[in-house]
């Protein structure tokens with residue numbers, strides 16, 4: 315079982331500014347263009363209600379508030395309005411928890427180029443062979459109906475290794491420009507949605523998300539470049555900006571969008587410690603909802619070389635059976651020097667040092683290192699498993715249990731991750 319610590323050390327700065335909350339009808343699905351938060355500042359507050367009746371009463375009495383999601387007991391309001399109500403007044407109206415927006419779920423700065431001389435791989439996409447993906451490919455290379463959401467900086471869906479594998483929302487592709495043709499609350503969301511700028515097009519303007527996407531489902535035979543699951547589809551869920559900052563609001567809405575639009579795997583190569591001394595219940599509730607919808611969430615363990623059993627790192631540390639927390643290994647199956655670990659909080663290791671994948675903005679490739687690069691190997695593995703005849707009906711918890719049971723164990727990892735080993739998907743091919 316994963317464990318969650320009882321205290322959080324805050325190193326966070328909370329940025330309060332004058333951005334007004336733009337209202338919408340109570341209970342309505344959010345519209346992308348009305349819903350963008352300006353990263354670095356937010357006056358959004360989130361209130362969790364004890365009962366549906368109390369939530370509905372509050373929405374009726376507070377027209378500037380709106381529900382976060384029809385299935386969640388959370389309402390968005392603004393700081394000024396929430397501060398005008400005392401804690402006792404909020405409690406009397408059914409609020410059991412109030413949380414702030416924040417910007418602590420960061421994408422770590424990528425470690426560029428080859429990291430150490432001893433870890434230089436003999437083949438560029440060494441991680442693919444290390445986890446025995448080609449053995450799994452004898453049974454499946456992935457099915458187009460299995461969608462992996464890259465909850466990140468967007469995806470360069472014009473890159474030749476990615477463009478044939480993008481998820482396509484057919485109702486929007488064949489619909490009218492400027493219209494929410496499928497009524498999912500987002501206008502022109504053909505390949506995904508952008509929760510940073512509010513624009514319809516989740517193009518990657520940073521590079522992190524495209525590199526991650528390439529490891530999951532890149533597919534360009536002419537360049538001998540493949541991801542773990544080269545025939546699944548990639549949904550671009552843009553939750554982080556060019557500085558690697560994502561707000562709690564953007565990641566929560568991105569996760570809910572991915573789950574509601576059919577993603578079975580959510581790759582989250584980011585994380586951090588939430589605001590001072592608060593357990594981030596809204597993000598937890600959003601992920602629990604995604605799990606309930608059948609989506610497994612893959613979370614990087616972090617790049618601080620820290621023990622997550624004694625430190626805070628979310629979402630990887632949340633105690634949910636539908637989250638797989640991932641450490642980074644080298645081509646020698648040792649721990650990458652930067653990788654976080656945790657015998658009670660990190661599930662397994664996967665290749666994350668010197669990973670060759672897509673560079674956004676052109677046709678190029680580059681080496682990056684990080685637990686951000688390890689997580690997409692696991693996301694690809696989950697997608698392969700869900701594409702296989704034996705795995706198509708697995709729940710998120712069963713995907714986690716299966717991948718953890720099939721790792722290649724080693725002394726290096728026995729004391730550092732729950733499963734005691736590094737990802738291996740050879741079993742999907744009968745190995």
Ligand code: CA
Pocket residue numbers: 486493494495496497498499500501502503
């Ligand atoms: Ca739409």
